[in-house]
Amino acid sequence: MIKFDNICKRYEGGHEALSQVSFHLKRGDMAFLTGHSGAGKSTLLKLIMLMERPTRGQLIVGGQNVNRIPRRQIPYFRRHIGVVFQNHHLLFDRSVYDNVALPLEITGMPHREIGRRVRAALDKVGLLSKEKLNPIQLSGGEQQRVGIARAVVNKPSLLLADEPTGNLDPDLSSDIMNLFEQFNQVGVSVLIASHDLALIANLKYRVLELSEGQLIENPRSNAGIRSANTSGHDDVSNDEFGENDGAW
Numbered sequence: 001m002i003k004f005d006n007i008c009k010r011y012e013g014g015h016e017a018l019s020q021v022s023f024h025l026k027r028g029d030m031a032f033l034t035g036h037s038g039a040g041k042s043t044l045l046k047l048i049m050l051m052e053r054p055t056r057g058q059l060i061v062g063g064q065n066v067n068r069i070p071r072r073q074i075p076y077f078r079r080h081i082g083v084v085f086q087n088h089h090l091l092f093d094r095s096v097y098d099n100v101a102l103p104l105e106i107t108g109m110p111h112r113e114i115g116r117r118v119r120a121a122l123d124k125v126g127l128l129s130k131e132k133l134n135p136i137q138l139s140g141g142e143q144q145r146v147g148i149a150r151a152v153v154n155k156p157s158l159l160l161a162d163e164p165t166g167n168l169d170p171d172l173s174s175d176i177m178n179l180f181e182q183f184n185q186v187g188v189s190v191l192i193a194s195h196d197l198a199l200i201a202n203l204k205y206r207v208l209e210l211s212e213g214q215l216i217e218n219p220r221s222n223a224g225i226r227s228a229n230t231s232g233h234d235d236v237s238n239d240e241f242g243e244n245d246g247a248w
């Protein structure tokens with residue numbers, strides 16, 4: 001699903017935010033991305049969703065070499081990816097329903113189908129009864145659930161989250177992680193950037209750690225990880241770049 005092969009990202013001004021990062025996240029996998037502030041977590045996610053381009057190296061997402069995706073194709077490429085942000089980026093002048101419907105309206109989907117999909121997404125996050133409310137009337141955890149419903153309403157193959165529990169207390173954080181696990185269990189690949197080491201340690205998924213833009217992945221610390229991927233391959237190996245895990 002995602003293959004980083006010796007990726008470097010240098011921002012204008014000369015700062016190298018990512019240095020020779022290589023890893024492979026297979027279709028159906030769930031993993032965490034961690035590291036100190038400024039380590040490069042958001043940059044890594046931005047490369048995957050084509051908000052930034054790599055300076056060097058090859059990045060394959062959903063079977064596509066992102067370097068070869070022209071700018072006009074980016075909106076189509078992004079339809080395969082759901083993104084959840086810490087501050088959820090909800091529109092407070094629209095209802096919960098309208099916020100979740102937004103990505104589908106952009107695609108020109110018929111209203112009846114939009115209604116069906118929005119309600120299915122709200123049902124999954126437990127907010128079906130709150131569709132008419134304004135997000136301002138919801139708690140922080142509920143607002144984050146609306147953000148998640150909006151991210152999955154398009155039925156993406158890949159779900160990215162940047163500090164999705166940053167503003168939440170431990171119980172709510174663990175509820176939100178449960179939701180990500182449920183999407184992963186139905187085949188969605190999930191990559192979550194998080195500072196919350198206690199939460200990550202409890203969940204026993206693969207952990208990619210960035211430090212000063214470099215990836216540290218210790219296979220031993222990842223022993224016994226859970227994964228929806230049943231291939232039996234050692235996910236940590238970099239020898240898999242020749243393998244074609246197909247498109248979305």
Ligand SMILES: Nc1ncnc2c1ncn2[C@@H]1O[C@H](COP(=O)(O)OP(=O)(O)OP(=O)(O)O)[C@@H](O)[C@H]1O
Nearest residue numbers: 011012013015017036037038039040041042043044
């Ligand atoms: N648009 C940009 N232009 C120049 N430098 C940038 C830009 N975006 C990020 N950086 C720098 O790249 C480095 C990595 O930033 P990034 O936001 O990816 O880190 P992070 O691990 O997500 O940090 P945090 O946990 O604080 O959000 C930092 O030194 C940051 O200042």
